[in-house]
Amino acid sequence: MENKEIEQKDHQKELEKKSSDIKDDNEYSVILSRVIHEGEEIFKIKNKAMFLSAVIAGLEIGFSYFLICTLYYLMNGIIDTTIIFKLFAVVYPVGFILVILGKSALFTEQTSVLALPMLNGQRSIWELFRVWGVVILGNIIGGNIFAGFIGVLAPHLNLFTEETMIEIGAHVLKETSWVLLASAIVAGWLMGLLTWLLNSTMNSLTHVVLIIMITGVIGFGGFHHSIVGNIEVFGAFLHTSEISALDYLWFLFLALLGNSIGGAVVVGLFKYRIFESNFKEEL
Template identity: 40%
Template sequence: MEQIPTRDVLDSLIEDGLHEINRERSGLLLSGFSAGLDIGFGPLLMAVVLTLSEGSFGDLTTELVVASMYAVGFMFVILGRSELFTEHTTLAVVPVLDRKASLGELTRLWGLVYLGNIGGGLVFTLLAVVLMPGLGVVSPEAFETIALKLVTHDLHWLFVAGVFAGWLMGLLAWLITAAQGTLARVVLIWIVTATIGLLHLPHSIAGNVEVLFGVFISPEITVLQYLAFLALSTAGNACGGAVFVGLLKYGHVVRGAN
């Protein structure tokens, strides 16, 4: 199958980014809230797998299955066309680089989508920690294990690893635009997001749910640790998506065209 020219991919990203930037405020907020809810199914399925596998990371089979479950939430969000902050760290930056949107418009989009994502994740987490242990499908210890995997690192690791997670998510936005067909997009989503899960990189939106699990379940995880995780992973994600994908991809395509 013939590949889409890179200039066409860039033009499509610009068009999509402008469409999202120009959406109504309430629509962006609700779409972001929906994405925050839907992405929670990934961390929840991770907890189910850990419960069934005696609640520990480290075994190769467990790690691979957990990473695949992590990808499920992203499939729900991306194929469902809900707004995810880490996609917009690349998608919405490109129109600004092309001087078709302003920094103020970018900030508005990021802020609304991010608030919706975090709010949706909070609601999902509350429902999960209240209802799921009672159904007997997941143990509280599994929720704690998932959260500790993200908050027991040095603070600088959260930012640097967050850059890699944002880089991968920005690359995913580019690849999905270049892909032809739903099956190709499903495979790409699984490869990229399962990689983030396998490496335990801090994704600010999925990680919001993962760490909140621990805040509500475990006395070992504090609100301060949660806030530090959220701030540093968000900054890292934004940097990775905007710089390593948005800026570099835009630069090489435009320079190549000239």
């Protein structure tokens, strides 16, 4: 009798485990489905609208740069610069909140989103590169306009100086090429993960918390984000001859490459392969 009860309990535990596994599988599939659907909707946007949205994103993300420069200007000489650079995590998320909640087209937010429809066979790699190209161009133009504008305005409002912009840009460029690339991969990985997490919930407040958490880590770690970094380096390039056009373009290439690898490969490809190797076999 006791053996029979033990067998029933073991059977019940096995059923509960299977039920839990099915629930987890479904939740994973739902998130993946949402991300693929979001990516597919982005592919349908016309190039002109996508470009304008990307320019706006480049302008809006500039507010992260504005706050970084202001914080550095106010704190420099009061506390150690190493601590100031860590405090960037507090203000870094602001531009991302404006861009992501405002639904503007930001390259690093779309790397994994756009890669998944391609991996799912719905879009070609050339379509992926086309949209990436439009978004990157718009983000860079918008960011550079912001850098030029705020560089003229800020000194008049005593927010920060041209020297502040130079010091911020020099700090971004101080790393060797391989460190910069690896750092950009981490930043792209985190941004791809942010997209995945945002699609796991529909709550706006939770979205804000997730954006602050993930982009705060990027800011704290000093990981190289191609679009914010573009503004940081271009802003310095405008005001010093010590940073050449080649320095700027090399940074931009490495940051974009690293962010692409982190978002499309580490998050997009790996997340899809998990689905393909496990859940898809069960369908």
